[in-house]
Amino acid sequence: MGLIASAAEMRAIPRSTEFRNGGVSFWYRELGLPQRRAALPGDADYDVCIVGAGYTGLWTAYYLKKEQPDLRVAVLEREFAGFGASGRNGGWLSAEFAGSRERYAKAHGKGPMIALQRAMMATVDEVIAVAEAEGIDADIVKGGMRIVATNQAQKARLLEEIAYLQEWGYWPEDYYLLEPDHEPRLRVDGAVAEAFSPHAARIQPAKLVRGLAAAVEALGVDIFENTAVSELRPREGGRGPAAVTEHGTVRAEYVIRATEGFTAELNGYRRQWLPMNSSMIVTEPLSAEVWKRIGWEGQEVLGDAAHAYVYAQRTADGRIAIGGRGVPYRFASGHDTNGATQPQTIAELWRALSRLFPAAGETPVVHAWSGVLGVARDWCPTVHLDRTTGVGWAGGYVGSGVATSNLAGRTLRDLVLGRSTELVRLPWVGHQARDWEPEPLRWVGTHLVYGLYRGADRREASRSVDTSTLASLASRLAGR
Numbered sequence: 001m002g003l004i005a006s007a008a009e010m011r012a013i014p015r016s017t018e019f020r021n022g023g024v025s026f027w028y029r030e031l032g033l034p035q036r037r038a039a040l041p042g043d044a045d046y047d048v049c050i051v052g053a054g055y056t057g058l059w060t061a062y063y064l065k066k067e068q069p070d071l072r073v074a075v076l077e078r079e080f081a082g083f084g085a086s087g088r089n090g091g092w093l094s095a096e097f098a099g100s101r102e103r104y105a106k107a108h109g110k111g112p113m114i115a116l117q118r119a120m121m122a123t124v125d126e127v128i129a130v131a132e133a134e135g136i137d138a139d140i141v142k143g144g145m146r147i148v149a150t151n152q153a154q155k156a157r158l159l160e161e162i163a164y165l166q167e168w169g170y171w172p173e174d175y176y177l178l179e180p181d182h183e184p185r186l187r188v189d190g191a192v193a194e195a196f197s198p199h200a201a202r203i204q205p206a207k208l209v210r211g212l213a214a215a216v217e218a219l220g221v222d223i224f225e226n227t228a229v230s231e232l233r234p235r236e237g238g239r240g241p242a243a244v245t246e247h248g249t250v251r252a253e254y255v256i257r258a259t260e261g262f263t264a265e266l267n268g269y270r271r272q273w274l275p276m277n278s279s280m281i282v283t284e285p286l287s288a289e290v291w292k293r294i295g296w297e298g299q300e301v302l303g304d305a306a307h308a309y310v311y312a313q314r315t316a317d318g319r320i321a322i323g324g325r326g327v328p329y330r331f332a333s334g335h336d337t338n339g340a341t342q343p344q345t346i347a348e349l350w351r352a353l354s355r356l357f358p359a360a361g362e363t364p365v366v367h368a369w370s371g372v373l374g375v376a377r378d379w380c381p382t383v384h385l386d387r388t389t390g391v392g393w394a395g396g397y398v399g400s401g402v403a404t405s406n407l408a409g410r411t412l413r414d415l416v417l418g419r420s421t422e423l424v425r426l427p428w429v430g431h432q433a434r435d436w437e438p439e440p441l442r443w444v445g446t447h448l449v450y451g452l453y454r455g456a457d458r459r460e461a462s463r464s465v466d467t468s469t470l471a472s473l474a475s476r477l478a479g480r
């Protein structure tokens, strides 16, 4: 099978007559796109101004207002709350934290890095608890996370990863290999090994972000939509930092940048976080007969151990949603406008779906979409508040942002309120990376890295080899 899906393969994909490509995401197709809130009416003053109404911005607003109800908080959003990755993701609310443990530990020691990993596990439960307390029904089921290896190289890597993570805050009960004779509650074709972690839940992402925006608004936060920020101005000569929009300028004591994958479009931030693409497809509901063959009663989130890995969930109404990298990066930090995905990517995802679940291979695909997430040059997430400029930020979660953004929101609350808590001492606080290379190096490099990862996956699938040297080369090139 070739690396690139052929035209015949693309035509062979069973598509529903209702098939749609883009439209933000399938998650919004379920809910209907929201009625937009009003734009900023003109110049204004607030205590805190947050730019971007995804999980990062909304969690920050939520915790600030909960802690200090008299704080005047505004959120400025270019489209509508949840338009970005927060309304498009794979719905893994998981304790996974991206980034090299060694890199954080180098500056802060191993103990704080372990504390960060434990905080991520607690964050999964924190999100579930807040959703419950606020009456947000986001189809949440904490069924854990299952990672499958489908060849010997992947199995070896999975074993290595378990051993590695157990050095960095996962105890043996937090992530472990399932016994070969475990009850196969989820039958994945060709699985040669499976690992499990209880620290993950399946969610419907748009339901979470929509509910969170409503909760934040009910607390008294002003959310302005259709309000694009063009520039962030630092504190200057006794004047607070500002967010500039075509509707007016918001001045505040602190301005928080919560635009993750879109950050490159802001003046002065072009090379800070690379907008990495991720794409998804979802099937029509599977028949009872097909579900009987697959199992998946536990609703775990599911991933594989490939270099260009896929992530999947069983939706509340019995579909399979599966995602992967697709075209990793668009030239000059471009991105899709409304989530439309290339036919090639749809074919690749369908190929992965029918490889893992041949029984589902005949079920029509009903929707495909994409989104962007943010990646720093050293692939390490960060949260920070610069007291001199008055500008704070969080992001670079590298595809593990659903839970991490909640930890970021609570950390930004403590930083803004000047609290000396355990959260502000975690090692990702204040972490900085150098900028990405200018174009065309950025485009060539990213495509080369993912080309190598895909080549490595093909080599590993076709022979019994250890982690392919192609993948090691790709990781070195990427600077991970």
Ligand SMILES: Cc1cc2nc3c(=O)[nH]c(=O)nc-3n(C[C@H](O)[C@H](O)[C@H](O)COP(=O)(O)OP(=O)(O)OC[C@H]3O[C@@H](n4cnc5c(N)ncnc54)[C@H](O)[C@@H]3O)c2cc1C
Pocket: 051, 052, 053, 054, 055, 056, 057, 076, 077, 078, 079, 080, 081, 082, 083, 084, 085, 086, 087, 088, 089, 090, 091, 092, 093, 094, 227, 228, 229, 230, 258, 259, 260, 261, 262, 263, 265, 266, 277, 278, 279, 280, 311, 323, 370, 371, 372, 373, 374, 394, 395, 397, 398, 399, 400, 401, 402, 403, 404, 405
């Ligand atoms: C397809 C896909 C699948 C993913 N799957 C998972 C997963 O399963 N699990 C996981 O943990 N993570 C996943 N991620 C990553 C995760 O969704 C993100 O890291 C997370 O949602 C980032 O939240 P955010 O609020 O920082 O950014 P976003 O949700 O992207 O929000 C940023 C907001 O800022 C707004 N904005 C941008 N520029 C401006 C401006 N100039 N002025 C005003 N507003 C602006 C945008 O419109 C947007 O609403 C996935 C991402 C994608 C794209």
